[in-house]
Amino acid sequence: MSILCYHSVARGWDDPVSVEPADFERQCALVRRGGGTVPLREVLHRVAADGVAPRGATVLTFDDGFADYAEHAVPIMERHGLTATMYVVAGSVTGSGVSVNWITGLDPADAPALLTPDQIRDLHARGWDIGSHSMTHRDLSTLTEAECLADLRESRDLLSDLLGAAVTTLAYPFGKHAPHVRRAAERAGYTLAVALPDGPEEAGRFAVPRTGVYRGNPDWKFRVKSSAWYPRIRTSAIYRTMSSKRNATTVRT
Numbered sequence: 227m228s229i230l231c232y233h234s235v236a237r238g239w240d241d242p243v244s245v246e247p248a249d250f251e252r253q254c255a256l257v258r259r260g261g262g263t264v265p266l267r268e269v270l271h272r273v274a275a276d277g278v279a280p281r282g283a284t285v286l287t288f289d290d291g292f293a294d295y296a297e298h299a300v301p302i303m304e305r306h307g308l309t310a311t312m313y314v315v316a317g318s319v320t321g322s323g324v325s326v327n328w329i330t331g332l333d334p335a336d337a338p339a340l341l342t343p344d345q346i347r348d349l350h351a352r353g354w355d356i357g358s359h360s361m362t363h364r365d366l367s368t369l370t371e372a373e374c375l376a377d378l379r380e381s382r383d384l385l386s387d388l389l390g391a392a393v394t395t396l397a398y399p400f401g402k403h404a405p406h407v408r409r410a411a412e413r414a415g416y417t418l419a420v421a422l423p424d425g426p427e428e429a430g431r432f433a434v435p436r437t438g439v440y441r442g443n444p445d446w447k448f449r450v451k452s453s454a455w456y457p458r459i460r461t462s463a464i465y466r467t468m469s470s471k472r473n474a475t476t477v478r479t
């Protein structure tokens with residue numbers, strides 16, 4: 227099984243984090259033919275032991291809570307009978323909102339809209355899983371454990387109150403974590419947290435590895451990324467050596 231991580235599905239946003247709807251449509255067709263999706267919560271108990279997802283279907287996740295999720299991604303996934311978890315930056319559901327200041331090279335003033343609280347509630351009511359992506363998308367590994375705990379508790383409470391249901395999973399901003407961040411996530415009441423490793427990283431229930439899908443990934447590359455063996459290769463020391471030789475760029479958001 228592969229757990230994939232998307233950010234935006236939109237037309238003409240020329241940024242690595244944004245996949246064109248036509249490309250996403252083809253990728254969804256490939257996922258459907260490969261066995262479809264399973265919701266993250268259904269693999270919880272199976273990743274609980276060692277952080278390794280079972281073989282078989284794909285898990286789709288989205289980070290950051292862009293509004294194009296409701297406009298493009300969800301209708302396409304519905305057509306293919308797929309489902310996903312969206313990780314929302316919880317500060318966006320407060321009165322003050324959040325500034326989208328975490329995308330490299332993007333002026334927050336030019337950032338695409340985020341999902342509104344009503345849209346998040348509506349998606350959840352229609353069966354689309356919602357998780358926390360922290361309060362304001364800070365790199366948690368740079369904060370103290372107490373600061374992480376406060377952030378992760380507040381974001382979980384805010385989203386749980388909004389949805390009327392407990393939010394139990396977390397995606398680390400930028401995929402970044404550390405032992406004190408993982409401890410804070412567990413203490414804040416999450417049952418699982420997903421990461422986005424760009425190199426060797428020990429997997430666990432609070433460091434479940436995902437693979438990022440980015441703009442312009444050709445179909446062959448998507449097939450490789452969604453294969454069961456890719457996450458193991460991707461996080462191995464040998465891949466790091468290979469990719470540094472090719473001067474590959476890595477996007478973690």
Ligand SMILES: [Zn+2]
Nearest residue numbers: 289290400479
């Ligand atoms: Zn993010």
